[in-house]
Amino acid sequence: MPWTGVYSIMKTAPVNRIIPFSNVDGPGNRCAVFFQGCPFNCLFCHNPETIHLCRHCGTCVSSCPTGALSLSPEGTVVWNKAACVQCDTCLKVCPHGASPRVRWMSVEEVMAEIRRCAPYINGVTTSGGECTLYNEFLIDLFTQVRGLGKTCLIDSNGSFDFEKDPRVLAVSEGVMLDVKATEPDWSRRLIGRDPDLVLKNLSYLLSVGKLYEVRTVLFPGRDKENEETVRTVSERILPDTRYKLIRYRPYGVREKYKQELGKTEAELSYAEHFVELAHSLGAKSAFVL
Amino acid sequence: MSEALKIIQDPTLTYKQELLALARLGESTDDTLRYSDAYYEAKKKGALCDLNEGVMPYRPRYICPDYELLFKKGCRFLELDPPKDLLEALNVLEIFYCHVPSITSFPVYLGDLDKLLEPFVIREDRAFAKKVIGLFLRNIDKVQTDSFVHADIGPEDTVTGRILLELTEEMQLAVPNLTLRYDPELTSDDFALACVRCMLKTAKPSFANHRMFVKEWGERYAIASCYNGLSIAGGGFTLPRLRLYECSLDAKDVDDFLNRELPRHIDLQLEYMDKRVKFIVEESTFFKTNFLVTEDFVKQENFTGMFGVVGLAECCNHLLGITDKKKGFGMNEEATRLGLKIMDVIRDRVAAHVAPYCDAYDHRYRLHAQVGIDSDGMDDSPGTRIPIGVEPTMLEQLEVNELFHPYFPTGTGDIFKFEETYLNTPEAILPIIKGSFERGLRYFSGYLENNDVVRVTGYLVKKSEIEKLRQGKQSVNNVTVFGKGAQDGGHALDRRVQHHEDSAR
Numbered sequence: 089m090p091w092t093g094v095y096s097i098m099k100t101a102p103v104n105r106i107i108p109f110s111n112v113d114g115p116g117n118r119c120a121v122f123f124q125g126c127p128f129n130c131l132f133c134h135n136p137e138t139i140h141l142c143r144h145c146g147t148c149v150s151s152c153p154t155g156a157l158s159l160s161p162e163g164t165v166v167w168n169k170a171a172c173v174q175c176d177t178c179l180k181v182c183p184h185g186a187s188p189r190v191r192w193m194s195v196e197e198v199m200a201e202i203r204r205c206a207p208y209i210n211g212v213t214t215s216g217g218e219c220t221l222y223n224e225f226l227i228d229l230f231t232q233v234r235g236l237g238k239t240c241l242i243d244s245n246g247s248f249d250f251e252k253d254p255r256v257l258a259v260s261e262g263v264m265l266d267v268k269a270t271e272p273d274w275s276r277r278l279i280g281r282d283p284d285l286v287l288k289n290l291s292y293l294l295s296v297g298k299l300y301e302v303r304t305v306l307f308p309g310r311d312k313e314n315e316e317t318v319r320t321v322s323e324r325i326l327p328d329t330r331y332k333l334i335r336y337r338p339y340g341v342r343e344k345y346k347q348e349l350g351k352t353e354a355e356l357s358y359a360e361h362f363v364e365l366a367h368s369l370g371a372k373s374a375f376v377l
Numbered sequence: 378m379s380e381a382l383k384i385i386q387d388p389t390l391t392y393k394q395e396l397l398a399l400a401r402l403g404e405s406t407d408d409t410l411r412y413s414d415a416y417y418e419a420k421k422k423g424a425l426c427d428l429n430e431g432v433m434p435y436r437p438r439y440i441c442p443d444y445e446l447l448f449k450k451g452c453r454f455l456e457l458d459p460p461k462d463l464l465e466a467l468n469v470l471e472i473f474y475c476h477v478p479s480i481t482s483f484p485v486y487l488g489d490l491d492k493l494l495e496p497f498v499i500r501e502d503r504a505f506a507k508k509v510i511g512l513f514l515r516n517i518d519k520v521q522t523d524s525f526v527h528a529d530i531g532p533e534d535t536v537t538g539r540i541l542l543e544l545t546e547e548m549q550l551a552v553p554n555l556t557l558r559y560d561p562e563l564t565s566d567d568f569a570l571a572c573v574r575c576m577l578k579t580a581k582p583s584f585a586n587h588r589m590f591v592k593e594w595g596e597r598y599a600i601a602s603c604y605n606g607l608s609i610a611g612g613g614f615t616l617p618r619l620r621l622y623e624c625s626l627d628a629k630d631v632d633d634f635l636n637r638e639l640p641r642h643i644d645l646q647l648e649y650m651d652k653r654v655k656f657i658v659e660e661s662t663f664f665k666t667n668f669l670v671t672e673d674f675v676k677q678e679n680f681t682g683m684f685g686v687v688g689l690a691e692c693c694n695h696l697l698g699i700t701d702k703k704k705g706f707g708m709n710e711e712a713t714r715l716g717l718k719i720m721d722v723i724r725d726r727v728a729a730h731v732a733p734y735c736d737a738y739d740h741r742y743r744l745h746a747q748v749g750i751d752s753d754g755m756d757d758s759p760g761t762r763i764p765i766g767v768e769p770t771m772l773e774q775l776e777v778n779e780l781f782h783p784y785f786p787t788g789t790g791d792i793f794k795f796e797e798t799y800l801n802t803p804e805a806i807l808p809i810i811k812g813s814f815e816r817g818l819r820y821f822s823g824y825l826e827n828n829d830v831v832r833v834t835g836y837l838v839k840k841s842e843i844e845k846l847r848q849g850k851q852s853v854n855n856v857t858v859f860g861k862g863a864q865d866g867g868h869a870l871d872r873r874v875q876h877h878e879d880s881a882r
Contacts, residue, residue: 108772109875111798111805118805205772207812 100192101222104138108205114241114264114300116210119202121229124190126218127247128279130268132305132349134340137179138217140186148178148188157188167191195228202233211239211261220248223256230259241300245279246286250293262300263293270320274313290324301330306362308336308354318362322371331366331374335359389858391851393522397482404431410656416645424623424642425649428480428616428685428750434653435661436478438683441599442674443610444488447473454668463497463506467513474521477669479602481855483523486601486612487553491530491538498537507540511548514541518550524836524856525602527554532587534568542575542582549579551830551837551854556600560587561811573803573810573823577795580824580832586782586814593786603748603835604820605788608737611679613787614654617646618685618747620757621692621719631696631715635722643726650682650742655733678736683787684727685747688757689716690764707763707777716761720784746781746789748835749869751862759834760789768873775813782819790820792832796876797825826874833860833869840870 102124107113110120126139133139144164149157156171157178165188178188191197202212212233214226219242230240240260246267250257257263267286269275275283293299302321306314318333325331335354338346359376366374384390384398410432419425430438447469451458455476460466470488477484498506517526530538545555557564557572564587572582583604590598590606597609607613624642628634658664664677690706693715699705706712724744732742746760758764761781768774771793778791799806810821822832829839838860842852846861863869 108770109805109809111802116802116804117808204776207816208772208775208809209812210808 100194101225102141102190103193103198104187104190104217106201109208113213113215113243117208118211118213119205119209121198121212121214123214123216123219123222124187125221126216128245128281130279131345132336132341136185136342137182137187140184142186142188142190143184147183148181151177151181153177195225195232198229199232206236206238209238211241213241213243215243218245218247220244223248223253226256227259234259246289249285250289257296257298262298264301264303265290265293265299266303267317267321268305269313269317271313271316294325299329301332303332303334305334305336306354306359308350308352308358314362315365318366319369322366322369322374325371327370327372329371329373331371333359333362333374333376388849389846389851391853394855401431404433407433409433410652412649412652416649419642419645422623424620425646426618426620428618430480430615434615434657436663437612437614437657437680438480438616439485439601439605439607439613440477440479440669440675441486441601441607441609441612442477442669444493446674448493453672463494463501463509466494466497467509471513471516481523481525483521483526485525485527486599487526487528490528490541491535494537495535507544510540511544514544514548514550518552519853521552522853522855524551524554524838524854526552527556527601529556529558529600530582531558532560532563534565538568539571542571545581546575546578549830551839554837555582556585557582558587559584566807569807570803573806576823577800577803577825578828580828580830580837583790583820583822584810586819589819603788604790605745606786608679610675611737612675613683614657614680615650616683616685616745616747617649618687619646620688621686622688622695622757625692625695628696634696635718639719639722640726643723646684647730651733654682658734677734681735681738682732682742683745684742685745686723687747687749687753687760689719689761690758691756692719702764702767708769713777717780720781724784743787744785745787746785749867751859751866754866762791765868765872771875775818779813779817783817785819790822790835792822792872794826794872794874795823796874797827800825831870833863
């Protein structure tokens with residue numbers, strides 16, 4: 089992990105974007121902070137530009153139609169937010185699955201934006217990329233957010249061992265955990281990793297009462313794999329654990345992986361079948377999105 | 378072709394709409410009320426607008442009767458006894474409404490329906506109560522055929538309030554407009570969330586900042602017509618408006634506007650209001666003979682004049698030479714600061730003017746951010762709103778609104794259009810309302826983007842009814858035609874949509 093240690097030196101973390109009001113990142117109205125960088129490389133990733141950090145190769149600079157990108161004398165790509173029209177051309181041409189529109193922000197800078205939203209929100213959700221890459225940053229951030237009387241939720245892919253270092257849990261209300269695949273071969277294919285750590289986190293978070301929600305994406309035509317994942321999760325979680333089943337949608341998925349996963353979304357009726365399965369296994373709070 | 382002939386040959390007008398149009402035409406033949414030449418000149422230029430109130434006011438513009446009094450002692454003129462049960466209560470109201478005048482000739486305030494009906498409702502079987510209140514709402518929609526007809530509920534949770542919400546959602550009617558008087562301490566979250574859910578599906582109720590209104594008006598205030606704060610047992614005499622963009626056109630610069638052109642136009646509008654108020658009180662018979670007055674359902678001293686403004690955004694942009702609205706008022710600190718300066722001048726000058734009558738308000742008129750009319754097109758945005766089509770994020774829009782809403786005791790508001798996922802997460806909207814009310818927002822309206830019943834600028838119309846007019850057919854609601862005009866000329870239905878993850882990304 090080349091960037092995990094950065095915070096202790098730089099006291100900043102790469103932020104992809106901050107959304108003042110979101111109704112889909114946890115309960116109530118929440119400010120969602122999306123960090124850049126992810127240790128997984130999921131085939132179905134809808135925002136693959138959040139996976140890697142910018143290598144300052146400069147490919148995007150000349151492609152920008154509004155001149156919002158430039159190369160600094162030090163050779164880094166600089167993004168001019170005011171000139172940007174969010175056309176996403178830079179994301180399309182990036183050869184490294186990164187984004188030049190990432191801001192390296194201090195906790196104080198992120199807090200300044202959160203304070204502005206504070207009167208209107210229930211809390212803050214950190215997401216990504218994978219926000220737990222910046223565990224130290226999160227601990228400082230959450231401590232301050234809680235000082236405002238707001239709640240903190242972590243949206244995570246389960247790549248961080250919460251049991252080994254539970255400090256961030258101590259300052260947050262809980263985790264919204266993605267369990268994408270539980271069968272080892274399918275997991276290695278889909279997310280590039282074994283499922284062990286994710287499942288360990290599932291059990292640990294349950295045991296300490298910090299599992300806010302579990303999410304699983306259902307893929308069209310992958311009956312066996314979907315069933316295996318839903319079954320494994322449903323057998324572990326509690327009747328009142330929120331279990332969100334999300335239908336695969338091809339929007340944003342990289343072209344080469346679309347071939348493999350399909351160009352159509354999973355049908356609602358197909359997803360509802362798995363909700364029934366989850367319910368029958370005791371996961372009474374499973375629902376489809 | 379004569380104006381009268383045009384009216385009676387217009388295939389889109391119902392009989393009642395023709396009748397009202399002909400009455401207006403008749404009124405316009407009089408010239409008893411005269412104003413200064415400067416007034417007429419400013420009006421011709423479009424800097425002042427009388428909202429087609431008619432040249433000879435024969436009733437106050439808005440009337441908010443004391444329905445509690447009606448239920449307590451009945452009405453001699455209409456031979457109505459105080460109601461003893463729910464059926465009688467609804468019958469008394471239906472009759473009384475038909476005798477409450479207004480600028481539109483329809484009652485703009487139907488009462489605090491939940492409070493009025495609750496003592497009767499709780500004595501009935503709930504299903505029966507719901508059935509007859511449903512019939513009552515149908516009567517209102519088809520008899521009081523005008524979207525400026527407005528009822529209030531709250532702040533407390535009541536059985537009647539719940540029934541009204543259920544029926545509002547089930548019946549999907551444009552009339553009446555509905556407001557929740559909202560106070561987070563008096564209104565339970567559960568009831569407020571039920572209101573949010575209903576608002577998303579039917580564009581009503583809107584949320585009124587109860588604490589703010591109580592501070593200005595006392596407990597007995599009404600929200601009438603679009604979003605107008607007024608006194609119960611009182612109302613609004615008249616509502617003309619400064620069209621601020623046009624007011625700014627002859628100004629040499631910002632200072633010239635603030636020191637000369639703006640005060641000049643304010644004074645002209647005050648002159649107009651004074652004359653009309655005096656005429657209504659002294660010359661017309663309303664305050665002398667109308668049963669609403671003689672039986673104390675309204676009191677003349679509880680009325681005030683409403684000093685309206687529109688087009689603050691365009692005025693600021695023009696004065697600062699901003700041609701790209703996306704970089705103007707609402708998104709630009711300098712323009713927003715100028716807006717506040719302009720509002721300070723208006724507030725102070727109107728507050729310094731001793732108005733005739735208006736006894737309950739220290740003989741002062743009160744400001745109103747007028748919601749726009751169809752003929753405004755894109756020249757003057759409603760009140761102090763950010764122009765449609767260039768709205769920033771919801772957070773930024775609220776922040777700007779919070780600065781301007783406190784100026785307007787007789788009403789202002791903004792409307793937010795939400796994407797479908799919000800239907801499942803009303804609890805994501807309530808904290809926004811709570812937070813913004815805490816910070817000075819006065820009035821919050823919302824609806825889902827794909828509704829049939831939608832809020833145009835302050836009033837409700839059905840998109841399907843607008844479609845009828847487009848096909849040359851009639852719409853029973855008098856206001857549908859305004860909705861069509863606002864959609865065509867002002868793109869009023871194209872406001873920004875709050876998406877599930879809202880960002881400037």
